[in-house]
Structures are given as structure tokens and as C-alpha cells.
Amino acid sequence: EIVMTQSPATLSVSPGERATLSCRASQSVSNNLAWYQQKPGRAPRLLIYGASTRATGIAPWFSGSGSGTDFNLTITSLQSEDFAVYYCQQYNNWPRTFGPGTTVDIK
Amino acid sequence: QVQLQESGPGLVRPSETLSLTCTVSGGSISPYYWSWIRQPPGKGLESIGYIFYSGGTNYNPSLKSRVTMSVDTSKNQFSLQLSFVTAADTAIYYCARHRSAMASLDYWGRGTLVTVSS
Numbered sequence: 001e002i003v004m005t006q007s008p009a010t011l012s013v014s015p016g017e018r019a020t021l022s023c024r025a026s027q028s029v030s031n032n033l034a035w036y037q038q039k040p041g042r043a044p045r046l047l048i049y050g051a052s053t054r055a056t057g058i059a060p061w062f063s064g065s066g067s068g069t070d071f072n073l074t075i076t077s078l079q080s081e082d083f084a085v086y087y088c089q090q091y092n093n094w095p096r097t098f099g100p101g102t103t104v105d106i107k
Numbered sequence: 108q109v110q111l112q113e114s115g116p117g118l119v120r121p122s123e124t125l126s127l128t129c130t131v132s133g134g135s136i137s138p139y140y141w142s143w144i145r146q147p148p149g150k151g152l153e154s155i156g157y158i159f160y161s162g163g164t165n166y167n168p169s170l171k172s173r174v175t176m177s178v179d180t181s182k183n184q185f186s187l188q189l190s191f192v193t194a195a196d197t198a199i200y201y202c203a204r205h206r207s208a209m210a211s212l213d214y215w216g217r218g219t220l221v222t223v224s225s
Contacts, residue, residue, distance in 0.1 A: 001168075034211035043201055043218050044152070049211035087152060091209045095167040098152040 004099035012107040021102045023071040023088035032092035035073045039084045109134040111216035125189040129202030136183045140205045143187045145198040192223045
């Protein structure tokens with residue numbers, strides 16, 4: 001099973017600032033990597049798939065990069081609605097596995 | 108707009124079988140793949156398994172011996188059964204859609220909390 005790790009566990013950011021979240025896979029997942037946003041009491045929402053493709057309706061200030069084992073999610077200018085938990089997920093191997101999440105909170 | 112809704116008992120006794128159904132509205136259950144994912148309170152996400160609209164399945168090896176999934180295309184529903192549950196199975200259970208066997212999960216249900224307790 002591929003183990004996904006994320007850093008940092010918590011990121012404190014002021015509105016309007018840039019946030020960069022990292023995700024690492026224990027072995028190569030090619031570009032089969034997705035990012036999800038989850039707010040309290042809500043289901044996760046797909047943000048990015050294929051490591052860098054924004055899902056339908058996702059704001060342009062979200063971007064993904066990376067391939068192989070190292071990936072980033074960048075939020076270029078944090079809006080109030082962007083404070084949430086972010087999970088990465090690999091879907092290159094079964095079972096698909098998720099990272100433990102990064103909480104982005106208000107500084 | 109595709110919507111998914113989980114339903115089933117919120118409380119299951121230890122050693123019994125957890126049964127959940129996901130109803131798909133706003134779109135057809137075919138030709139997609141449908142997953143179950145769970146999230147213990149305050150913890151991360153775990154893939155349970157998936158089922159193709161035609162009935163093929165793939166389960167997480169860690170749960171395989173206890174999981175059964177089925178699909179009813181006439182009702183636009185698919186289901187999860189998890190047998191011999193323990194407190195460790197207490198979680199929010201989500202259903203979700205994906206376009207191929209190994210793909211991102213593009214639509215999710217709101218989730219349903221299942222507590223295992225006597």
C-alpha cells in the first residue's frame with residue numbers, strides 16, 4: 001500500500017496570502033494524484049486531479065504541481081472560504097490512499 | 108447536477124452487519140464506478156472499495172474479508188455491507204463516483220455517521 005504524507009500538518013495564513021501545501025508518496029504515483037478540500041461537517045470536494053488539472057468549477061487561484069512522489073497544492077491568494085482541511089490522494093495503485101491532511105487556518 | 112445520498116442505520120451493534128445504500132440522482136449510475144470511503148471521527152480518509160455499474164468489485168485488502176458491495180441499476184442505487192463490525196468501524200461513511208477504476212472521486216455524498224456500540 002502506498003503511504004501518503006502531507007506537510008505541514010497545520011498552516012496558519014492571513015487572508016490574501018499565498019499557501020503552499022506539500023504531499024509525498026512512498027513510491028511513484030506518476031501524475032495520478034488528486035487534491036480535495038474538506039470543510040467541517042461537509043464531504044470532501046475535488047479540487048485538482050491528474051496532479052495539476054483543476055476540477056470543474058474550481059477557482060483559478062488553486063493550482064497543483066508535481067509528479068512521481070512529490071506534489072504541491074498552491075493557493076495564490078487565500079479567500080475566507082478557503083480555510084479548510086486539504087487532503088491529497090493517490091489513485092495510481094489500489095487501494096487508493098489519502099494523506100493525513102493539512103489544516104489551513106486563519107493567522 | 109449529480110447528487111449522492113447515503114442512507115442506513117446510524118447505530119449498529121458489535122459483531123453485526125453494517126448496511127448502507129447510496130442513491131444517485133441527477134444522473135445515471137452507468138457507466139461509472141462507485142466507491143465507499145470512510146472517515147473515523149477526527150481522523151483521515153480510508154478507501155473501502157468500489158463497484159462498477161455492471162457489478163464488478165474491488166475491495167481494500169484490509170477489509171476484503173468483511174465487505175460486500177452490490178448495485179441496483181433499476182433504482183440507481185448501490186450498497187455496502189460490512190460484517191462483524193467493531194468499535195473501530197465507527198466512522199462517517201461516504202459514497203462517491205469516479206469515471207474509471209483508478210480515477211479521482213468527482214462527486215461525493217454528504218456522508219452518514221455510523222456508530223458501532225451495544
